[in-house]
Amino acid sequence: MTIAQIVGAVEEFAPCAYQESYDNAGLIVGNRQEEATGALLCLDVTERALQAAIDSHINLIISHHPVIFGGLKRLVGSNAVERIVQQAIKHDVALYAAHTNLDSVRGGVSEKMCDKLGLKNRSILQPVKSQLVKVAAYAPLAHAEAVRQAMFAAGAGCIGQYGSCSFSVPGTGTFLAGEQATPFAGKRGELHREAEEKVEVIAHESKVSGVVAAMRAVHPYEEVAYDLYPLLNEYPSVGLGMVGELEKSLEMGKFLHLVKQTFNNQSVKYVTSGRPEVRKVAVCGGSGSSLTDKALACGADAFVSADFKYHQLQEADGRITVVDVGHYESEIFAIEIFYEVITKKFPTFAPYLVKYAVNQISYL
Ligand SMILES: [Zn+2]
Numbered sequence: 001m002t003i004a005q006i007v008g009a010v011e012e013f014a015p016c017a018y019q020e021s022y023d024n025a026g027l028i029v030g031n032r033q034e035e036a037t038g039a040l041l042c043l044d045v046t047e048r049a050l051q052a053a054i055d056s057h058i059n060l061i062i063s064h065h066p067v068i069f070g071g072l073k074r075l076v077g078s079n080a081v082e083r084i085v086q087q088a089i090k091h092d093v094a095l096y097a098a099h100t101n102l103d104s105v106r107g108g109v110s111e112k113m114c115d116k117l118g119l120k121n122r123s124i125l126q127p128v129k130s131q132l133v134k135v136a137a138y139a140p141l142a143h144a145e146a147v148r149q150a151m152f153a154a155g156a157g158c159i160g161q162y163g164s165c166s167f168s169v170p171g172t173g174t175f176l177a178g179e180q181a182t183p184f185a186g187k188r189g190e191l192h193r194e195a196e197e198k199v200e201v202i203a204h205e206s207k208v209s210g211v212v213a214a215m216r217a218v219h220p221y222e223e224v225a226y227d228l229y230p231l232l233n234e235y236p237s238v239g240l241g242m243v244g245e246l247e248k249s250l251e252m253g254k255f256l257h258l259v260k261q262t263f264n265n266q267s268v269k270y271v272t273s274g275r276p277e278v279r280k281v282a283v284c285g286g287s288g289s290s291l292t293d294k295a296l297a298c299g300a301d302a303f304v305s306a307d308f309k310y311h312q313l314q315e316a317d318g319r320i321t322v323v324d325v326g327h328y329e330s331e332i333f334a335i336e337i338f339y340e341v342i343t344k345k346f347p348t349f350a351p352y353l354v355k356y357a358v359n360q361i362s363y364l
Pocket residue numbers: 065285286287327331
């Protein structure tokens with residue numbers, strides 16, 4: 001089993017293309033072609049986590065937070081990040097991170113929070129915008145279905161919980177083949193009319209080149225006519241945070257205790273809306289304070305996330321219940337996601353997996 005195969009399973013689940021522009025997810029140190037001797041799963045690549053991997057002869061660490069985030073200008077061991085990168089290279093340990101891309105997919109960090117809280121009727125809190133492309137391909141009638149299926153197989157046509165979405169309209173194509181052409185239909189130098197079908201699908205921008213290649217591979221024309229339209233639409237399948245509903249309304253005190261228990265908190269920081277019950281709950285793993293207005297706008301009674309500043313909580317007070325469960329506590333389930341994704345794809349790899357979780361923050 002190569003490192004490429006293991007991290008490939010993670011990327012299939014949470015494509016790197018879904019990461020935020022400021023992020024540094026993906027393979028950070030190492031060589032994809034090397035054999036993986038195991039995988040250590042963690043939230044952060046700490047020096048202790050790296051030592052645990054070295055001691056266990058494990059040459060791949062998969063973390064949620066990228067060890068190199070803001071860039072490195074030198075490697076002289078003057079801080080933990082420099083030492084970790086130096087030691088990882090020295091001991092041939094690959095470092096891989098799935099960060100905001102893991103936050104942004106269905107089944108990712110925020111959806112795990114929904115699982116733990118028992119939320120139903122879930123949707124993405126802040127779907128990404130302007131990342132969808134409409135692909136319109138023109139094919140002779142007898143080949144339209146093959147073209148459609150090829151584009152679906154390459155990842156096009158997904159809208160929310162629906163796959164294989166397309167729209168077709170029949171029409172007439174015209175072309176005049178040049179002297180060097182080998183036309184599929186008609187003759188060189190003669191205007192030809194062909195009954196065609198226009199097949200429209202949408203695809204995330206990261207998949208468009210693959211969709212076009214798959215479409216061209218089954219299309220019979222020498223020169224394939226197709227259009228790519230950038231869309232302003234939201235993409236409901238990808239984005240930060242989630243919102244869902246509790247099975248039944250919970251009295252405020254009970255809800256706060258449920259949150260505290262779910263995220264193993266010794267204590268939680270919170271403000272309340274002043275309303276006595278909670279039913280609709282928004283969540284976001286990690287620093288989600290910028291999504292408070294989104295949570296309010298979608299009618300959530302409560303927002304569970306981390307890293308709220310004093311004034312942000314003040315602003316929310318009386319409008320929406322906000323519970324700060326801690327960054328580590330809200331994201332530690334990322335390890336479970338990695339474990340499930342990898343063992344689902346490679347059941348025999350399981351015995352070599354080591355989970356590693358240490359919160360460096362203490363509460364007194
Ligand atoms: Zn985080």
